Amino acid sequence: MAEEEREKQKRFRYRINVCCSSSCISLGALKVLKSFERAVKELGLEDQCKVARTGCPGTCSAGPVVLIEPGDYFYEGVTPESAREIVEEHVIRGIPLKRFLYSVPEFFSKQKRLVLRNAGKMDPLDIREYISRGGYAALVKCLTKMSEDDVINEVFKSGLRGRGGAGFQTGQKWKFVSKAAGSPKYIIGNLDEGDPGVFANRTLAEADPHAIIEGMIIASYALKAEKGYLYTRAEYPLAIETLKKAIQQAKSLGLLGEKILGTDLNFDLELRLGAGAFIAGEETAILASIEGMRAMPRPRPPYPASSGLWGKPTLIQNVETLANIPLIVLNGGEWFSKIGVPHCPGTKCFSLTGKIKNPGLIEVPMGITLKEVVFEIGGGVPDGRRFKAVLVGGPSGGCLPESQLHLPIDYESLTKAGAIMGSGGIVVLDDESCMVDTAKFFIDFCVDESCGKCTPCRVGLVKVRKILERIGHAKGVEKDIDLLAKVGEYIKEASLCGLGQTAPNPVLTTIRYFKEEYMAHILDKKCPTGRCDMGAEGS
Numbered sequence: 001m002a003e004e005e006r007e008k009q010k011r012f013r014y015r016i017n018v019c020c021s022s023s024c025i026s027l028g029a030l031k032v033l034k035s036f037e038r039a040v041k042e043l044g045l046e047d048q049c050k051v052a053r054t055g056c057p058g059t060c061s062a063g064p065v066v067l068i069e070p071g072d073y074f075y076e077g078v079t080p081e082s083a084r085e086i087v088e089e090h091v092i093r094g095i096p097l098k099r100f101l102y103s104v105p106e107f108f109s110k111q112k113r114l115v116l117r118n119a120g121k122m123d124p125l126d127i128r129e130y131i132s133r134g135g136y137a138a139l140v141k142c143l144t145k146m147s148e149d150d151v152i153n154e155v156f157k158s159g160l161r162g163r164g165g166a167g168f169q170t171g172q173k174w175k176f177v178s179k180a181a182g183s184p185k186y187i188i189g190n191l192d193e194g195d196p197g198v199f200a201n202r203t204l205a206e207a208d209p210h211a212i213i214e215g216m217i218i219a220s221y222a223l224k225a226e227k228g229y230l231y232t233r234a235e236y237p238l239a240i241e242t243l244k245k246a247i248q249q250a251k252s253l254g255l256l257g258e259k260i261l262g263t264d265l266n267f268d269l270e271l272r273l274g275a276g277a278f279i280a281g282e283e284t285a286i287l288a289s290i291e292g293m294r295a296m297p298r299p300r301p302p303y304p305a306s307s308g309l310w311g312k313p314t315l316i317q318n319v320e321t322l323a324n325i326p327l328i329v330l331n332g333g334e335w336f337s338k339i340g341v342p343h344c345p346g347t348k349c350f351s352l353t354g355k356i357k358n359p360g361l362i363e364v365p366m367g368i369t370l371k372e373v374v375f376e377i378g379g380g381v382p383d384g385r386r387f388k389a390v391l392v393g394g395p396s397g398g399c400l401p402e403s404q405l406h407l408p409i410d411y412e413s414l415t416k417a418g419a420i421m422g423s424g425g426i427v428v429l430d431d432e433s434c435m436v437d438t439a440k441f442f443i444d445f446c447v448d449e450s451c452g453k454c455t456p457c458r459v460g461l462v463k464v465r466k467i468l469e470r471i472g473h474a475k476g477v478e479k480d481i482d483l484l485a486k487v488g489e490y491i492k493e494a495s496l497c498g499l500g501q502t503a504p505n506p507v508l509t510t511i512r513y514f515k516e517e518y519m520a521h522i523l524d525k526k527c528p529t530g531r532c533d534m535g536a537e538g539s
Contacts, residue, residue, distance in 0.1 A: 005132035021056035035083035055207020057120025157333030164318030180313035194278035195394030215322030278449035340366030393422030396502035457500030
């Protein structure tokens, strides 16, 4: 099928890839798609020009975007009216239409796109296109040439760490599940992400659902699991629609179900939707949600590897982690281990947002510095403003100042600086941002999203918010800073799950790196940026 599809694609001189991700659809991409299809038909080019619906290539702010192959000519801000002109100039006359060409090529210059290799270049609703690009070849290799232990050993050798934020060794987790007693075993693909400004998992699912599914099937083979769940939030309608169709297509080709590809492998995959709570991304909360209960965490141990869904051994992996698996199987664990940095190999997808010239979804090798991401890929801060800080790791990440931009992106370096990898959110702040107000914004979010099960998180975060409100209203006292730090550390140490254990990070890092702003609010009764309501006593 792969060769047949490749030969079919060769018949076309040009391929017009129209991004139809959630962001581009909101900007009118579906009308652009129809305009290209109409132009190609009316100009009699159907035999030499294929118009395809694709996922996002990453440039969310430039939409609707269109990629024309060969040559990877990238058009931005395409309108339904300009589609025919692009076809006439680019396809018929062979001259790219300069005024629509993407103007910031540096956005891609330092990226390394492995997980996102097919994003923007393949129709996610056509399994044949995935297969023609090497899809499911890794699964075939597993079933025909590798034992279960061989697969686990390659994953272990790769050094791949969980991309959901914790950074646990994936191979080690697979070994735990493999050796765990109990049957049946389950695989869960974690596609939930509730961080403000984070959309990496959603975009991956919209652009390349089969990479996730193939990773799950390979995991099922290695771990002898016969049932899997893809867990996401109901707020992702396009990702859900795409995944549903991808699962149906995989079943129709015998890639899911019983006797997969004529072997003894049986694996069924089901999509499960959550209500959209931030805490639902925590692995034990996912278990509760799938079991039909409210998504709330539970103490560990026992860990899901030995006692997960309904008390059975369960592998829970972020979908970005799973999408790496086919590449590791095809190219070998040693190949993967040489990408990035030795203690943290591979790449990481980040949602790059905030006060940045080139926002979007990027994939970079581990070890790249924050400065390279913010200023070389992101283009720096727009509108002549100055860079002030970057929040790494989502609402429970850390705010890092300019002095920390030299940091390489890896789990240990970020943690040492007070931030976290999290689910891959990078939010840039400019000099108009008040750091007290920023800390309060994220604490507000965590207070709202706390499930309330454990006291340190439920009560402690409210206490932190009250202190921040006091400071922001010119009623703070100097000892409030020590109190914030003390309560924050207590919440981190005593909370049950990752939400509480990381929620104080924005407060602790803004105190660590921007203490002078807290002092200005407390001693001078003045917000340096003018963003806080200082009341009658304020500026």
